[in-house]
Amino acid sequence: MHADMDAFYASVEQRDNPALRGRPVIVGGPRDARGVVTAASYEARAYGVRAAMPLRQAAGLCPDAEFVPGRMRLYSDVSLEVMRIFRSCTPLVEPLSLDEAFLDVTGCERRYGSPGEIAEHVRDAVRTAVDLPISVGVAASKSVAKIASTLAKPDGRRLVPPGSEQDFLDPLPVRMIWGVGPKSEARLAARGIHTIGDLARHDPERMRELRRPATLARAIDPRDVASERTAKSVGNEVTFGRDTSDRELVLRYLRQLSDHVGRRLRARGLTGRTVALKLRYADFHTITRQVTLDAPTDQTRDVFGAVRDLFAREVNDRDVYRLVGVHVTGIGAQTARQLAFRMGDERERRPLETALDEVRARFGDAVITHAALLGSSARMDSERYAWREDVLG
Ligand SMILES: [Mg+2]
Incomplete structure (x- = not known):
């Protein structure tokens, strides 16, 4: 099964603001900004507006469109919730991006019924949880399922029976x-x-x-669904709206990225042993530095601590940054929990992180956060940036 949210970011904006429903909505920034469209509602697509198109070109095609800046952290939270729903149906989930994934539903018939019923179950569960439309394609291979979900859009399902x-x-x-x-x-x-x-x-x-x-x-595609149980890396990156030499700002982003990576590890019951920092400079030169921890972790503080040290070693007064990323590799299942408990205040820290995750899962990122992130939100929101989430199988 290939499940794909419909016009994801634009649908979230229409969900949260009734005035946008039924209207052409373009996510990416003001109509006269130099950036590109990150998502367009189906109403805007009818005018020829597409993702990755310059905003000014989109404004020319669809002058009446509502332009919104986009709220990446919210989309990222909704994405975690959607992926959680997928995983409640089958453990074999391979996310392709924030808003789409392959699900291997082989063997789900006994629980959910026919392939069509499984598809409807997933669509209903997503609608109930996040009130957003999703399209699903079902087939015997990834390639055909992905094409089927494209044809099912918007808000539909398409089955391609084996042999056809x-x-x-x-x-x-x-x-x-x-x-x-x-x-x-x-x-x-x-x-x-x-x-x-x-x-x-x-x-x-x-x-x-x-x-x-x-x-x-020729409909030949033997690839398996590569679930995150076999993931080799969990990471997040941001590209700044404007290149920056502001070290404090970079550190705040690194903390935010570490926090997100930690949450994703915990949400999936994974730990990682190696923490990597990625820096891309204004001239596109890119470096990666990594460190292997004493014990596998799923804790934001460990990830950020490692990243901060790596950054401190690289930082230079003349550097101007374009992109920063945090990746955790050496992924394993959370069996190493006991090991981690040996480390000092771990006993107190883990329930705190878990409680934070639960509160944020229910009420969103903005409700509760680490004190060190306070005061940074307004500034980070004012910087437009592109959020990238990687799970490398
Ligand atoms: Mg989509």
Whole structure:
């Protein structure tokens, strides 16, 4: 199953502000800003507005649109809740981004019924929990399920029964195949390949670089759902709206990122042993520095402590930063809990972090936080930034 929230950020804004419902909504910033569209409601898409399009171009296409700055931390919280719902259906969940995931629902029939009923169960559970629309595609492979969810949008489901994959794929435009971008699409069109069926029947030897898409076009896709139980890395990064040399600001972001990584580890019952700091400078030069801890951890304080030390070693008066990231690797299950308990005040710290997680899961990030993060919210919100969440399988 491929489950994908519909126009995710824009739907959250419409949910929280009734005046935006039924209206073209563009998330990304003011209409005259130099940034790009991060999400567009279906009403805005009808005007040709797309994600990654410059905001000014979007304003030209859809002058009546409502432009909103976006609230990444809220979207991130909603995402955690949605992923939690997915995991309550099956432990085999592979998130692709904040708003979409593959779910291996093999064996869920006894609990939830037919594939269609499983899909409806997931959609209902998401609607009930976060009041947002989601579309679901169900098929025997990842590639077909993802295409099916795209066709199910908005707010629908699409099932492709086993054996009917080729009939389903054949008439669809070839760009719907994973790995076929605008460039490949143009090259294929020059050879008379317009539909997935055209590609499926094409001799793969005549176009080596298209072997993989051609295989997917023939509905062959043996990839498993790579759940986070096998994750190798959990990380978050931010790209600043404006490059900065403000060390204090960078540290606040690093604390925020560490906090988020810690919460994601705890939410999934994982620990990590190696903490990595990623820095990208204004000239795009990028470095990664890492340290291996004495014991695996899922604690924000441990992650941030390591990152702060790594940053202190690298920092230089002349440096101007474009992006910072925090990643935890050496991921394992939380069996190392007893080990961690040996470490001093761990006994008191863990319930605090867990209590924080629970309060924030129910009421949102803004309600409660570490004192060190206080006062930073307004400033961080005023900086527009792009939030990136990685789970590398
Ligand atoms: Mg989506």
